[in-house]
Amino acid sequence: MSNIPKIVILGAGYGGILTALRLQKELNYNEADVTLVNKHDYHYITTHLHMPAAGTDKAENARVSISKLIDEFKIDFVKSTVVQIRTQDKKVILEDGTLSYDYLVIGVGGEPETFGIPGMNEYAMNIRSINSVRLIREHIEYQFARYKREPHRTDYLTFVVGGAGFTGIEFVGELADRVPELCKQFDVDRQLVKIINVEAAPTALPGFDPELVEYAMQVLTKKGVTFRIGTAIKECTPDGVIVGDGEEIRSATVIWAAGVRGNRLVDEAGFETMRGRVKVDETLRAPGHDNIYVIGDNSLMFNPEGRPYPPTAQIAMQQGVTCAHNLVASIRNQPLRKFEFKNKGTVASLGKGEAIGLAFGKTYRGRTAAWLKKLIDLRYLFIIGGIPLVLRKGKFF
Amino acid sequence: MSNIPKIVILGAGYGGILTALRLQKELNYNEADVTLVNKHDYHYITTHLHMPAAGTDKAENARVSISKLIDEFKIDFVKSTVVQIRTQDKKVILEDGTLSYDYLVIGVGGEPETFGIPGMNEYAMNIRSINSVRLIREHIEYQFARYKREPHRTDYLTFVVGGAGFTGIEFVGELADRVPELCKQFDVDRQLVKIINVEAAPTALPGFDPELVEYAMQVLTKKGVTFRIGTAIKECTPDGVIVGDGEEIRSATVIWAAGVRGNRLVDEAGFETMRGRVKVDETLRAPGHDNIYVIGDNSLMFNPEGRPYPPTAQIAMQQGVTCAHNLVASIRNQPLRKFEFKNKGTVASLGKGEAIGLAFGKTYRGRTAAWLKKLIDLRYLFIIGGIPLVLRKGKFF
Ligand SMILES: Cc1cc2nc3c(=O)[nH]c(=O)nc-3n(C[C@H](O)[C@H](O)[C@H](O)COP(=O)(O)OP(=O)(O)OC[C@H]3O[C@@H](n4cnc5c(N)ncnc54)[C@H](O)[C@@H]3O)c2cc1C
Ligand SMILES: Cc1cc2nc3c(=O)[nH]c(=O)nc-3n(C[C@H](O)[C@H](O)[C@H](O)COP(=O)(O)OP(=O)(O)OC[C@H]3O[C@@H](n4cnc5c(N)ncnc54)[C@H](O)[C@@H]3O)c2cc1C
Numbered sequence: 053m054s055n056i057p058k059i060v061i062l063g064a065g066y067g068g069i070l071t072a073l074r075l076q077k078e079l080n081y082n083e084a085d086v087t088l089v090n091k092h093d094y095h096y097i098t099t100h101l102h103m104p105a106a107g108t109d110k111a112e113n114a115r116v117s118i119s120k121l122i123d124e125f126k127i128d129f130v131k132s133t134v135v136q137i138r139t140q141d142k143k144v145i146l147e148d149g150t151l152s153y154d155y156l157v158i159g160v161g162g163e164p165e166t167f168g169i170p171g172m173n174e175y176a177m178n179i180r181s182i183n184s185v186r187l188i189r190e191h192i193e194y195q196f197a198r199y200k201r202e203p204h205r206t207d208y209l210t211f212v213v214g215g216a217g218f219t220g221i222e223f224v225g226e227l228a229d230r231v232p233e234l235c236k237q238f239d240v241d242r243q244l245v246k247i248i249n250v251e252a253a254p255t256a257l258p259g260f261d262p263e264l265v266e267y268a269m270q271v272l273t274k275k276g277v278t279f280r281i282g283t284a285i286k287e288c289t290p291d292g293v294i295v296g297d298g299e300e301i302r303s304a305t306v307i308w309a310a311g312v313r314g315n316r317l318v319d320e321a322g323f324e325t326m327r328g329r330v331k332v333d334e335t336l337r338a339p340g341h342d343n344i345y346v347i348g349d350n351s352l353m354f355n356p357e358g359r360p361y362p363p364t365a366q367i368a369m370q371q372g373v374t375c376a377h378n379l380v381a382s383i384r385n386q387p388l389r390k391f392e393f394k395n396k397g398t399v400a401s402l403g404k405g406e407a408i409g410l411a412f413g414k415t416y417r418g419r420t421a422a423w424l425k426k427l428i429d430l431r432y433l434f435i436i437g438g439i440p441l442v443l444r445k446g447k448f449f
Numbered sequence: 450m451s452n453i454p455k456i457v458i459l460g461a462g463y464g465g466i467l468t469a470l471r472l473q474k475e476l477n478y479n480e481a482d483v484t485l486v487n488k489h490d491y492h493y494i495t496t497h498l499h500m501p502a503a504g505t506d507k508a509e510n511a512r513v514s515i516s517k518l519i520d521e522f523k524i525d526f527v528k529s530t531v532v533q534i535r536t537q538d539k540k541v542i543l544e545d546g547t548l549s550y551d552y553l554v555i556g557v558g559g560e561p562e563t564f565g566i567p568g569m570n571e572y573a574m575n576i577r578s579i580n581s582v583r584l585i586r587e588h589i590e591y592q593f594a595r596y597k598r599e600p601h602r603t604d605y606l607t608f609v610v611g612g613a614g615f616t617g618i619e620f621v622g623e624l625a626d627r628v629p630e631l632c633k634q635f636d637v638d639r640q641l642v643k644i645i646n647v648e649a650a651p652t653a654l655p656g657f658d659p660e661l662v663e664y665a666m667q668v669l670t671k672k673g674v675t676f677r678i679g680t681a682i683k684e685c686t687p688d689g690v691i692v693g694d695g696e697e698i699r700s701a702t703v704i705w706a707a708g709v710r711g712n713r714l715v716d717e718a719g720f721e722t723m724r725g726r727v728k729v730d731e732t733l734r735a736p737g738h739d740n741i742y743v744i745g746d747n748s749l750m751f752n753p754e755g756r757p758y759p760p761t762a763q764i765a766m767q768q769g770v771t772c773a774h775n776l777v778a779s780i781r782n783q784p785l786r787k788f789e790f791k792n793k794g795t796v797a798s799l800g801k802g803e804a805i806g807l808a809f810g811k812t813y814r815g816r817t818a819a820w821l822k823k824l825i826d827l828r829y830l831f832i833i834g835g836i837p838l839v840l841r842k843g844k845f846f
Contacts, residue, residue: 193587
């Protein structure tokens, strides 16, 4: 039909949405056809998902309709699920159609990594998406209701969280805040409820300052979280988990928050990958594919010391910006830009009014850190949706 | 210790609470020791339970703390579960103690009657108590969340209600109101959700005017309820129900609202019973037991035409009043009063703003009937808790 290049963006997560927003701004009229594909008609704010998962906020507040973010006069949005990427044909197979591209951006996000632990895929839940956190929330509330009818089943009131990394810690912080409310609602004695955070590594929150980790564990322990650090989950069963030397923790609720990998879509597309991540070049392109950009949790990059950057929303967003720039440059035959990660810091929430953080070369804790977390979230809303979105959703963060 | 007679009331339901309130008013100082025993420290308003079961109101609004209703200077309240009634020893065995009595009032309410349908006890839920309706509500919400993760499981979105009597009808009315909300909350297409009301009898709402029944079914059908009248449930399984000639309705949620019986406690106490109900004399006493009153769902009485009165809150309340009167009369050696049921009418809710009713010899439907239902509920709140209770709970009804 037309001769103008076709850009297809897979995934409207942090990386994909930033790419789309930037292209929308930088491309001239009729310079390219841009299509954004996403499984849902909304974008979800992953960094907020620990709250609806625990039920301390509505899932509604952790998502934004994509049509509210992009300008559909400039970008076509297709709500569909990508089932295959065919690089040799320059085609993407959707569950209900096909798209051809000249340039492709892959940003479909990560998947849980269970490290082959038996039963984990079958019996544990993950904090990944709006649907998955709604399931967790309803599942938890359901256990309280079930317990009241079968009071010998204390395993209904035991909540096991695998992993004391970022996600695991933020989730137990919220859950510990929610439990007293649930106890009140269902007339359950708080003493009967157990939140057990199991972590195989020798410390919680690896990467954080040991002093901050100490602080975080104190705050959470006081809220009623039990830590089992240096304890590996060996198996997940319908009745709970087996840890360490075969000890069983009986629990009707296991949340697995201990690992993410890339995506089987990039494995299956024939790229060279490490745990589902494509080791991209400095301009964010897949090796050997001048027209394919891979960003966010689907990509793998190394810091100057040669260590892989952990997959975060922060790096995904920055990659989105560079990716859009390089797409425009390619089309205009201009030189591409190298991606450079600027670490703005990290803040982990510990529930209401409590957090720990590392930013601007300083450490933060308590109310100040919680406030910093809020600012980061508001800033993100501002970046993707401007003041209107901040006004609409910001008050919940 | 003392010589004053001991009255023990088992159950603080409609019958028991009315007995207690009346005794509190009519007895003189030190004329009797009154003890009220109830499984929970609250009284629940059964006629409101269809709403929290469907999730159109909070369970909190269907219960009142017993300490707010009775005067604990005049009546002792014991929160415990009765496990056995020993008439020969004049003792009641509680799960955690024993009580002796001179006069006993039995009002522990009914239990679901499953008519021996296989699997019904194991796999179906009942609308009976605060705990049971919280379970139903959470169970339903959980199914929506589960469906989003397993979209082939449309049985998660099929809700089977056994019984189109009073309870079944009121519940499907509320559920039909709630479903659009749940669909919105979980992004589920309303067309996929099925509410199926299965009734073995040849008509819904037996005892109501056929014209009103017609009206009720029209209202509910328009709201999306499917009726299977004249269809018996043969079996309940983990996968749904088997009806009629072996047809399977796959459903993850079966609510059994088709039958109540008396209580196994009165069967086990050695009274002569019919389906767990004691055929009491005209003064409400158990045959052969001058000191034992049986009221509400535990008792069986016949109307002047010789047909048994259906168990209702209305008759239980009126019995409570007569029972209290007769207890006081016995203590004072005065003649006992015969119980006479005054039918004030019946209203069945069909969800928000819709109902059908029969009162003062007239039939009502639509908004007027819904308003009548509300008035009956408010009147009850007034009887048990006065204006303060009407103010506190009444707005939710
Ligand atoms: C609970 C939690 C808390 C976190 N907190 C933080 C934090 O505080 N700070 C931080 O920096 N990072 C945080 N992260 C990490 C961060 O969320 C991810 O690194 C980031 O989301 C990656 O962005 P992305 O664009 O690669 O993918 P995502 O944001 O995961 O987006 C992927 C998108 O692709 C869509 N999609 C997936 N598969 C398909 C398909 N087959 N077809 C079509 N569409 C598809 C999805 O619906 C989604 O919209 C957190 C992660 C979790 C799980
Ligand atoms: C959903 C639903 C809707 C209804 N709607 C209406 C209506 O609109 N109008 C109407 O007239 N009737 C209605 N009914 C019927 C009405 O609720 C009953 O007939 C009425 O509650 C009977 O009163 P009761 O005092 O016998 O027992 P209940 O009100 O059932 O009270 C029994 C009490 O005993 C306690 N108890 C039970 N077992 C034990 C034990 N072992 N030890 C200690 N305590 C125990 C319970 O906790 C409860 O407090 C409805 C019933 C249901 C289920």
